Amino acid sequence: MKRTFLAKRNALLSSTGLSWGAYALICAVFVLLVRLLAPNLFWQTLTPAFNAADALAAQSHFFFSSFGDAATLSLRNEQLVHENAALANENQTLLEKARDIAALGTAAGIRAGVVARPPESPYDTLVLAGGSADGIRKGMEAFGAGGVPLGIVSSVSADFSRVTLFSAPGVVSNGWVGQQSLPLTIAGAGAGAMSASLARSAPVAVGDTVFAPGPGRLPLGTVVRIDSDPSAPGVTLHIQSSLNLFSVTWVLLRDTGAAFVGALREATSTLP
C-alpha cells in the first residue's frame, strides 16, 4: 500500500501549499535582494513609505506628549480654580463698592459734556450738555480731568447748564500754595487766569502748585508769575489753571457745598 506524505503535518506548509509565513519569508528575501542588487530603486520605492511613517510618528508623539505632563496640568488647573474664586470674590466686593457709591448719589458725580467753552461761550464760563433733567443743580462744583476744580454751576436749565470758572472776574475761592500749604484767597482775573495776594516774606516761588479744597487737596493751578511792588506790603501771585480751559471736553459735577460756603460768606463776616 502506498503511503502518502501528509503535508499538513508540516508546521511550515499548509495543505494548500505555502503558508502565509512562507510567503512573508519569500517576500522578505525578495526585498533584501532588491536592496542588494538595486539599492537606488529600493530607496526610491520606499521613500514615500518612510515619509508617511515619519509624519505618523510626529503626530503620535504630539498626541501622547500632551498627556505627559498630566500632573503639571492638574496643578495648573487647581491654581486657576483658586484664582477664579479669588477674582469672583474681588468682583463681588467691587460690585458692592460700586453699589454703595451709587447709593450716595452725587458723591459719584454727574458727568456732563462741554458744548461750548471760551471763546465760543462767554469768557470764563462753560456750557454743559446737561441740566436739571440730569440731576445737575445750581451750586455744584465742576471738576476736570484729574480732579482739577474748574468752577461752580451758576445757572441750570432743563437740558443745559452753565459753569462759572474760578478764573471769572469777581469769583473768589480759597486754597493753599507751596509746600508749606500757605492759605490764600484766590480771585478770578479773567481769561483763565487767577491771582492772589500773599505776604512778601512767604516762601513761594514760580512753579508752585496751588491747591483747592475738595475731597482732599486738589491741584487748582500753578504760580506762573510773582509781581512784587516795593510800595505794597505783599506780593501778587498770578495763577494759571492746571487744565487748558480751551480744550475741556467733559466735566464731573459734584455737590461739594461750595454754594453753601459762598452764601455763608455773604451772610457773615467771620469767613474770609
Add this chain to the structure above:
Amino acid sequence: MMRGLLTLATFVSVVMFPWPLSALLALAAAFLEPLVPLAAGLFADTLYYTPQAGLPLFTVWGLAVSIVVVFVRSRLRTGIIR
C-alpha cells in the same frame, strides 16, 4: 484570514510603527505562522541594517523566535503512535 492579517500587520508595523509593537505582532503571529518572526526580522534588517551595527539583530532574534515557536508547536501537537 487571521494569519494573513497578522502577517500583513507585522510587515506594515515594521515600516510604520515603533519596533516594540512590531515585535509584539510578530510574536502573536508566530503562534499561527512560525516563519513570520524570521521574515519580519529579515525585512526589518533589510530596511534598517547598517554595517556599523555588526550582527543583524532583528534577523537573529526573528530566527530564534521562529525556532522556539516551531519547537513549542511540535511539543504541543498531539502525537500519533506508529
